[in-house]
Ligand SMILES: Nc1nc2c(c(=O)[nH]1)N[C@H]1C(S)=C(S)[C@@H](COP(=O)(O)OP(=O)(O)OC[C@H]3O[C@@H](n4cnc5c(N)ncnc54)[C@H](O)[C@@H]3O)O[C@H]1N2
């Protein structure tokens with residue numbers, strides 16, 4: 001049976017998910033802990049930075065009008081201004097000041113000549129310098145307020161805090177910032193065949209999805225909690241999910257396909273979770289189910305290890321980022337070219353595990369040999385997912401392709 005016509009396109013599934021997400025409430029966080037968080041409100045500057053016009057180079061602060069005659073021009077050095085010092089006097093015509101990078105410009109100076117464009121010219125005990133080039137006003141001057149102006153918005157609400165943004169905030173004398181809270185994410189594995197890593201297997205396999213998803217959650221900026229392993233019964237899945245109250249997001253692994261013991265959808269429905277989608281036209285990851293109850297989002301990810309990671313990447317990660325306050329966006333894509341050939345039936349978008357490397361001006365993507373969803377080995381070697389569009393059936397050597405950089409790589 002070809003049921004692909006009833007499956008949701010990838011983009012439609014993501015828009016439905018993002019429509020269920022809004023940035024979480026505000027908390028104040030120490031800047032040391034705020035990397036990757038998103039500002040929840042505008043932050044105004046409380047200090048003007050730099051506080052004064054200052055030199056961008058080690059050299060000589062000059063009056064540019066003194067350098068309009070023939071070069072070199074000889075000037076008297078009135079004083080030396082170091083960073084952290086205050087100039088003693090204003091520059092008279094024909095006088096300059098030796099100045100260090102970051103030191104305030106003396107009054108009257110409007111430009112800086114870097115030291116390499118000068119020559120010492122002291123004679124008769126006078127401190128003089130020969131200036132070898134003419135400069136225009138503002139040359140190598142870092143103007144007051146270039147980085148921040150007191151009272152003006154320094155960073156807008158919605159700005160993700162990277163390292164330079166935190167530097168701007170520290171520069172204001174701030175030690176904390178209002179950011180959107182990080183999503184608290186519960187993770188539940190389901191399956192009779194699973195055991196914990198520290199248990200004797202006795203015919204079972206280790207639950208690798210839950211700890212992997214916990215790392216993916218943490219890398220996406222969420223706070224993971226493991227709820228353990230539920231067995232393939234309604235009661236066990238229900239009991240485990242009843243412990244998921246108070247979380248922003250609940251992720252389950254496995255039990256979402258059409259198997260006789262795939263109870264996740266049924267249990268979610270019985271708990272009052274409204275189902276917003278089930279089954280997306282992608283491979284791997286088709287049986288994904290998404291629902292919401294109150295403010296909690298539920299993602300039922302397929303059990304195959306690569307399917308769970310790929311659906312996390314395509315759908316859960318964008319949702320977590322939205323909850324953190326980032327703009328609602330699909331995972332980034334970069335242009336690449338296919339090394340080799342690919343073919344498939346139409347109907348599902350395939351996300352092919354590839355290793356991509358830069359060569360001759362293009363990012364060349366080489367599909368890994370094994371693409372089955374149960375295999376983690378090729379997820380481990382992959383650097384990107386190659387998007388093989390739903391209605392395409394073949395891609396040839398050198399074809400232009402879209403590549404999604406993977407957030408799970410080391
Ligand atoms: N008749 C159909 N059968 C299947 C379909 C379908 O459309 N029709 N879809 C297939 C696809 S695609 C996927 S993906 C899987 C997803 O099934 P479930 O989400 O119900 O997952 P399970 O069947 O329980 O497990 C699949 C596979 O993954 C292993 N697994 C499960 N949990 C873990 C874990 N925590 N750590 C490691 N490995 C895990 C499990 O042992 C199975 O091998 O359904 C197909 N079937």
Ligand code: MOO
Pocket residue numbers: 282283284285286287302304306307373374
């Ligand atoms: O989602 Mo399944 O991933 O295609 O094996």
